[in-house]
Amino acid sequence: MLSSYLTMAAILFCIGLYGALVKRNAVIILLSIELMLNAVNLNLVAFSKYGVVPSLTGQMFTLFSIAVAAAEAAVGIAVLIALFRARGTVNVDEYDEMRR
Amino acid sequence: MDTTFSQAAWLIPLFPFLAFLLLLAFGRGQQKLGVLLGCVSSLAGLVLSVLVLIEHMVDGTKYYQYAFKWLDLNGLVLNAGYEVTNLTALMLVVVTTVSFLVNLYSAGYMKGDERISVFYSYVALFSFSMLGLVLADNMLTLYIFWELVGVCSFLLVGFWFSKPEARAAAKKAFIVTRIGDAGLLLGILLLYWYMPDHALDFVHIGNVFEGQTGIIAASVTTWIAILIFVGAVGKSGQFPLHVWLPDAMEGPTPISALIHAATMVAAGVYLVARTFDIFQASQAAMDVVAYIGGFTALFAATIGVAQNDIKRILAYSTVSQLGYMMMALGLGSMTGGIFHLFTHAFFKALLFLGAGSVIHAVHTQNIQEMGGLSGKMKITTWTFGIGTLALSGIPPFSGFWSKDMILNTALHEKPVLFAVGVAAAFFTAFYMSRLFFLVFMGKPRGEQHAHAHESPSSMTIPLIILAALSVIAGFIQTPWNETLGTWLTDGAEKEHGGAGIVMVISAAVGLLGLYLGWLVFVKGTIARDAVSSKVPWLLRLLERKYYMDELYEALLVRPLRGLGHLLNAIDDYIVDGLVRLVGGTAVLFGRGGTRVQNGQIQTYGVVTLLGLVVLIVALVGRRFW
Numbered sequence: 001m002l003s004s005y006l007t008m009a010a011i012l013f014c015i016g017l018y019g020a021l022v023k024r025n026a027v028i029i030l031l032s033i034e035l036m037l038n039a040v041n042l043n044l045v046a047f048s049k050y051g052v053v054p055s056l057t058g059q060m061f062t063l064f065s066i067a068v069a070a071a072e073a074a075v076g077i078a079v080l081i082a083l084f085r086a087r088g089t090v091n092v093d094e095y096d097e098m099r100r
Numbered sequence: 101m102d103t104t105f106s107q108a109a110w111l112i113p114l115f116p117f118l119a120f121l122l123l124l125a126f127g128r129g130q131q132k133l134g135v136l137l138g139c140v141s142s143l144a145g146l147v148l149s150v151l152v153l154i155e156h157m158v159d160g161t162k163y164y165q166y167a168f169k170w171l172d173l174n175g176l177v178l179n180a181g182y183e184v185t186n187l188t189a190l191m192l193v194v195v196t197t198v199s200f201l202v203n204l205y206s207a208g209y210m211k212g213d214e215r216i217s218v219f220y221s222y223v224a225l226f227s228f229s230m231l232g233l234v235l236a237d238n239m240l241t242l243y244i245f246w247e248l249v250g251v252c253s254f255l256l257v258g259f260w261f262s263k264p265e266a267r268a269a270a271k272k273a274f275i276v277t278r279i280g281d282a283g284l285l286l287g288i289l290l291l292y293w294y295m296p297d298h299a300l301d302f303v304h305i306g307n308v309f310e311g312q313t314g315i316i317a318a319s320v321t322t323w324i325a326i327l328i329f330v331g332a333v334g335k336s337g338q339f340p341l342h343v344w345l346p347d348a349m350e351g352p353t354p355i356s357a358l359i360h361a362a363t364m365v366a367a368g369v370y371l372v373a374r375t376f377d378i379f380q381a382s383q384a385a386m387d388v389v390a391y392i393g394g395f396t397a398l399f400a401a402t403i404g405v406a407q408n409d410i411k412r413i414l415a416y417s418t419v420s421q422l423g424y425m426m427m428a429l430g431l432g433s434m435t436g437g438i439f440h441l442f443t444h445a446f447f448k449a450l451l452f453l454g455a456g457s458v459i460h461a462v463h464t465q466n467i468q469e470m471g472g473l474s475g476k477m478k479i480t481t482w483t484f485g486i487g488t489l490a491l492s493g494i495p496p497f498s499g500f501w502s503k504d505m506i507l508n509t510a511l512h513e514k515p516v517l518f519a520v521g522v523a524a525a526f527f528t529a530f531y532m533s534r535l536f537f538l539v540f541m542g543k544p545r546g547e548q549h550a551h552a553h554e555s556p557s558s559m560t561i562p563l564i565i566l567a568a569l570s571v572i573a574g575f576i577q578t579p580w581n582e583t584l585g586t587w588l589t590d591g592a593e594k595e596h597g598g599a600g601i602v603m604v605i606s607a608a609v610g611l612l613g614l615y616l617g618w619l620v621f622v623k624g625t626i627a628r629d630a631v632s633s634k635v636p637w638l639l640r641l642l643e644r645k646y647y648m649d650e651l652y653e654a655l656l657v658r659p660l661r662g663l664g665h666l667l668n669a670i671d672d673y674i675v676d677g678l679v680r681l682v683g684g685t686a687v688l689f690g691r692g693g694t695r696v697q698n699g700q701i702q703t704y705g706v707v708t709l710l711g712l713v714v715l716i717v718a719l720v721g722r723r724f725w
Contacts (some may be wrong), residue, residue, distance in 0.1 A: 021705050095143040 013039035024091045026083070030076050037069045064083035105151040106164035106184040109235060112192060114228035115141040116199075123224060127217035135207040136219030142227060149192040156189040157587065165237055167301065179301065183237035184714040186588055187438065190232045191370060194445045197569075198362040199227045201562035206354040206454050208558035211458060211578035219259060219352065226252035230363050234370070238301035239288045242371070242703050246284065246331070250277050251363045253586055256359060257351040269350040276344040277580060280334015284371075287327030309377040325378045325385030328371065329392075337419045338426060345419055353456030356411055361418050361448040369425040370383040376434050377660050388429025394510075394517040394524075398421030399646070401527035405534070406642035409465045410455045418448055420524060427521065428506040430556040431513045435577065435585035436506045442574045442584075443498035450566035454484035457559055461552040467538045469546035476552045479560045480688065482539045483567040488536045490558065490570040492611040494527035498574030500607065505577065508602040519543075522609050525555055529613025537621040539655025551569055577696045579603070 012035055038045030041062045048058025084090055119141035203223060210216045228247035236242035249257055251274075258270025262362025272666050281455035292298050294316045295308060308315055316324075332338070348360050359365070361631045372379060372389065379385050400419035419456065428436030454656055456481045458473060459465055474481040491498035493504070503525060510518040577584035579600075619625045634640040644650070 017709070021702050021709065092702060093700055 002046060002050040003041060005050070005094060008045070009039040009042040012036075012042065026080050026090045026092050029092060030073060030080070034069060034073065041065060078088055101238040103144050103155070103184075105148065105155045106189075107166070109152055109164070109184045109192070110150065110182050111164070111190075111194065112145045112473045113231035113593060114237065115144045115148075115229045116224040116231070120221050120224035120228060123217055123221035127221055127352055128547040129391055130217045134217035138220040139200070140205040141209070141224060142196060142203045143228070143511055144180055145231065146193075146196040146200045149189070149196045152184060153189045153193045156186050165303070167299075169416075176298070178240060179238060180241050181237045181301075182235040183302065184235070187370075189433050189676075190442065190588070192231065194366075195230050195234060195356055198358055198445055198449045199223075199230075200360040201451075201565060202354045202451070202453070205456070205559050205562040206352075207647055208556040209354055209456055212530060215259075218706050220250055220255075222255050223358070224260070226359060226364075228424055230367070231366055237303075237373075238299075239291060239305075239499075240300050241569060242374070243284065243288055245365065246371075247281065248337070248557050249279065249359075249367065250274065250335075250406060253277070253348070253359050253364055257314070257348045257353055258356040259355070260334050260350070263350065264352040269344075269347040274349045278332040280331045280341055280368075283329075283334070284331025287324050287331065290320065290324050290327060294324070299509060300314070305307070305375060309381040311460045315573070321378060322382040322384045325375075325382050326388055327384075328375055329385065329389055332368030332371050333392065334368070335589050336353070336365050336422045336426065337396075338344065338368070338392055338423060339399055340648070342396065343645075343652060346412045346415040346645075349409070349415050353411065353452060355458060356415070357449040357456070360415065361452050362445040365418060365422060366425075366445060366665055369422065369437055369441050370431065370436070372426070372429045373438055376429070379429070380432065384491075386430050387557045388433065390514065390517060393423045393426025393428070393430055394520045395423070396420065397427060397524040398527070399423075400630075400678065402533070402692035403642055404531040405527055406639055407531075408468050410458065410467050410470075410535065411452070411540065413452055413467070413531060414455060417451075417528065417531070420528060421448065421491070423505050424503065424521065424524070428509060429511045430507075431517065433509040434504065436502070436509050439577050440502035442576075443490070443502040443570070447487045447497075447499055447570040450483060450563060451491065452489040453559070453563055453566065454480050456489060457563065458484075460555050460559070462546060466577045467535060468546075470539045471542045471546075472544040474540040477540075479554060479563060483560075483563040484540070485536060485691055486567045486570055490574075492532050492614055493606055494529075494614070495603070495607050496571075496574070498570050498572070499576055500610070501574035502654040504603050504606050505578075507606050508557050508579075511602055515568070522605060525606055526609045526613045529610040530617050533614040533617025537617060539548055541622055544644045585595055605703050618629060638693065688689045 014041070016032045016037075017034030020029050020091065023029050025077060044058040044062045044065075046058075048055060048062075061072060081096065082089060087094065116298065117140075119137040122137055127133055158372035158644055162185070163185055165181065165183035167179045167183075169177060170180040171178040182390075203220070206216075206219065213219065226249060229245045233242055233249060235246055254270050254274040257273050258266050288300070291305070292300055295304065296315060297304075299305070309321065325390070334341045345360060345365065349356055349362070357696045358709055381391060397420045399425060400416045404413050404420065405418035407416060421440065424438045425444070427438040428434075428440060457477065458470065461473070461480075462470055462478060486497065490499040493500045495501075502522075505523050507518060507525070508719070510521050575581070610707070616626075620628055627633075696703055
């Protein structure tokens with residue numbers, strides 16, 4: 001049983017990773033990161049039920065990380081909006097200030 | 101036994117070496133300095149050499165040797181030093197005399213050449229090397245100086261390096277003599293290997309091969325002797341390595357006289373004479389030397405008949421006369437070889453310097469364009485005539501006595517070689533009379549003759565001195581007076597008696613050659629194309645020097661050049677290809693690196709991910725290996 005959860009989480013993580021690496025739109029990238037986080041959460045929940053020492057700790061961690069993710073998404077959106085105002089675009093490949 | 105001057109003999113090579121160093125340091129742009137230093141240093145060497153020779157003549161055999169330990173490599177001891185024997189003393193005088201006269205002559209001949217001080221520095225370096233070679237007391241020191249004279253010959257043949265022919269001739273001279281040198285080196289190594297205590301000095305060599313025969317196996321002795329002879333073949337222009345000497349005439353004429361007639365080319369003869377004990381220990385080696393020498397004498401003399409370049413005729417004559425010397429050595433007569441070397445040095449240097457004087461006047465080397473110079477250049481004509489008579493072996497000039505001695509030895513030892521020698525003597529007289537009559541007699545055949553005039557005194561004085569030496573030098577050894585032979589070989593070598601018939605034959609043959617030349621080229625009794633019209637291929641064959649150059653071209657040069665191209669291609673495509681591949685790969689990685697560092701987080705993410713994948717694959721893969 002555990003393996004099907006883990007497989008599901010892995011597929012989800014890969015989709016998220018793929019989106020984070022190839023998408024140009026910053027909003028979609030943030031979405032993809034959420035997907036990856038959720039894949040991790042899924043793992044945590046699965047381990048709390050089917051792990052070697054089942055306990056509630058995993059579920060607690062999940063809640064914790066969802067809360068942090070929500071905060072992160074808020075900050076991320078705020079940064080994005082600020083960036084959009086400054087540069088007039090949400091395409092990440094045009095954010096190359098660090099290169100110079 | 102007073103050896104004051106012999107002890108100071110090491111100074112003789114140092115005089116020209118000092119001149120060389122001074123010219124190297126201060127000679128640039130100087131016109132007079134070279135002449136001054138060259139003449140003074142060679143005169144100093146000449147004076148000291150004459151003193152050494154007198155010391156050796158006064159009361160018989162004297163011998164002085166000095167050697168020091170040069171290298172000691174864990175028991176492998178190499179000595180360097182010098183020794184003065186009678187032979188050495190004689191050679192010292194020959195070399196310094198010709199060297200001094202050529203230095204003097206060059207003051208006139210090379211006047212106005214902007215690199216005259218470079219010329220003099222080369223000549224000084226050559227004199228140093230040649231004198232060092234003469235004085236060397238062991239094979240190794242001799243080999244060092246042997247190579248040095250080769251370098252100087254290369255530098256001087258290619259002195260006018262802006263001419264492509266001079267460059268080619270310099271390279272040819274260097275490479276062909278190098279082949280001989282390789283043989284000599286092998287001979288020295290073989291000698292070193294088999295000699296007791298690895299001694300390489302001439303005293304030990306003499307002891308081992310003369311006194312204690314059997315220490316070294318007969319076959320090894322033969323090999324050592326033949327390999328040493330290969331070195332002599334290269335330097336002395338013997339068949340089949342003679343091809344460089346005529347081409348070397350591209351160098352300045354004084355050089356042809358100094359290096360390519362009197363000194364360096366004689367070094368081969370000198371080498372064989374120095375190591376004569378080795379040769380005498382092997383009859384096979386002696387036969388090789390004798391037959392190669394005899395063949396070369398006739399071979400080159402026939403080529404000389406059909407050449408038109410004044411210096412080339414003399415060059416083939418040199419090859420031919422060196423053949424005589426080798427033949428004498430091969431027949432066991434060291435005296436004969438050295439005696440002919442001694443007289444030949446004077447009259448051949450005289451002939452070359454005379455030819456230089458002619459070239460100086462008419463600015464051509466083609467004897468067909470000369471003629472009628474006797475009226476305008478009296479001193480040159482007379483001295484050249486004396487040289488011609490001496491070379492043709494007409495009594496009482498010096499060449500007669502030395503050639504006669506060789507022919508007499510040949511008659512007693514190997515009558516076949518006597519016949520060869522007589523034939524060569526006939527051709528020698530014929531081509532020399534052709535040369536003399538075409539250049540100095542008859543009517544002028546070129547336009548330059550209107551301006552032709554006698555050369556300056558700096559050029560004619562050496563001619564006169566050499567002419568005088570060419571007349572008298574032969575009297576140190578005649579059938580009635582064996583001074584040289586007794587002195588040189590300590591009385592060990594007895595001359596063959598009954599020289600009368602040989603004297604008559606050789607003089608008659610020489611005169612016949614001259615008379616025939618006179619008939620053809622002055623009187624016109626015999627048409628000039630009498631032979632060429634009947635057998636044109638024979639003349640072609642002689643004009644093309646028996647197609648030796650073409651033969652070398654086809655047999656050696658082309659295959660070697662092909663091999664060179666092949667090796668070059670391997671170098672270009674395989675070796676360089678590998679190097680380029682390594683460099684290209686690094687560049688490619690670098691380009692990829694810069695492409696990746698584009699400041700975008702996503703790219704970095706991809707690289708990180710790929711790195712992770714590689715790491716995982718590697719870690720997992722290790723399980724299955």
